[in-house]
Amino acid sequence: MQNIEECRDKIFILLGKQLIRFQTVEMRLKSLLKLNRSISFEKNSAPLIIEPLVNNHTLGGLSSKALSSLFIRTQQDENSIANNVENSTRIDMRVEFNLCECSYQQLSSQLQEFVADRNFITHHFQEKFNLSVLDECHNAIDFLLLLEKKHKPFLDQFEQYCLTAQTGIDAQISYLKSNLFKTHFIFPVDEIYQEIKTQIENNHKNNGWVSLTTIAAIILKKFPDSNKKIKLEYGFKNLHDLVLNSGLFLLKFEPTLKGERILIKLNNEDVNFTVIEK
CATH class of the missing domain: 3.30.420.610 (LOTUS domain-like)
Structure with a gap:
């Protein structure tokens, strides 16, 4: 049987892994959202890059923004990215996932649970589990293992979204380097x-x-x-x-x-x- 120190060590390892997952999703959401940008070229001026302001957003805010502009149920208006600028050339970079209603609702629910669990881990974990009591340590371990299992389908699907976005960006970069773009x-x-x-x-x-x-x-x-x-x-x-x-x-x-x-x-x-x- 594990003693309390061994249990705590396992708890800290599981907590560290979970916090890394939260931070990874947060960073990737920021990166995905910032891919939706506009670049305007005006004569004798440096390119003007317009992108979403997301650096100071929390995971909850990023999730809400992603569900409204990145993971969508209907095609968005192309003019919603930036207004046309007269006498300039504008390139709109778009990354979006058109989901069916069922997939959208599932993703929305998964993101909400992910954010709620992140807030619980960050603010209330030690209130819930007294790590000076062995039984509480075992309960904390069971909770963290269950949390890991619960979020795995979401994290696997989110990884696929990121890989798909990377494929799309690679294709756009290839186009920007092409003779057709020139x-x-x-x-x-x-x-x-x-x-x-x-x-x-x-x-x-x-x-x-x-x-x-x-x-x-x-x-x-x-x-x-x-x-x-x-x-x-x-x-x-x-x-x-x-x-x-x-x-x-x-x-x-x-x-x-x-x-x-x-x-x-x-x-x-x-x-x-x-x-x-x-």
Whole structure:
């Protein structure tokens, strides 16, 4: 039979492990919430990063915020992250988990119990268990072992959420390093794009649609090295490849006597990049 000192040592070990679990979930919730940020780029200014203010939140506050903005039952409004800033480019970084009602309620209940148990351990454990009495020490050990068993399903699921978030962030980072990103956010200020934009906006025929062949001829005449530049700086084979595959332009295929021709317009819609974890 264990003596009281051995029991206390075991209690302190179990308490230490439990407190580390509480702190780990708290730190990971902060990290996950701060991933939902907006980055605005304005000319001649440093990037402006807007992210949730969570550093001073308690575990309870973090849990409530996570249930309203991270673990959600319905799709959130994309404009809820930050207001549009005129004359700037904005990148919205989003990490969220769309849960069914049953999963959401289960997670909500698990988080509430987790927070309540954390508060009990922190503020009331020694009131509940008198560690100078052997039987009370045994009761404390049983309580802590039961607590560990109770929270294991939640902690395992939370670990999977973190791994999924990491996968999503890795994909977003990969996108930010890609030629497609450079095309979406750098090419629009390039002189080649600006000339295409001018040609399209000055066209008042055919409901604003312009032949890609016509545009290409104008660009190649004004910028003879345009295809070489597009390949080196943006990773597309040539101007045609960029227009057809970058998403910066709307496309329409119009039948002709010899086959068909491609008409283009500027795509003024927001460019969205979404990673769906199945």
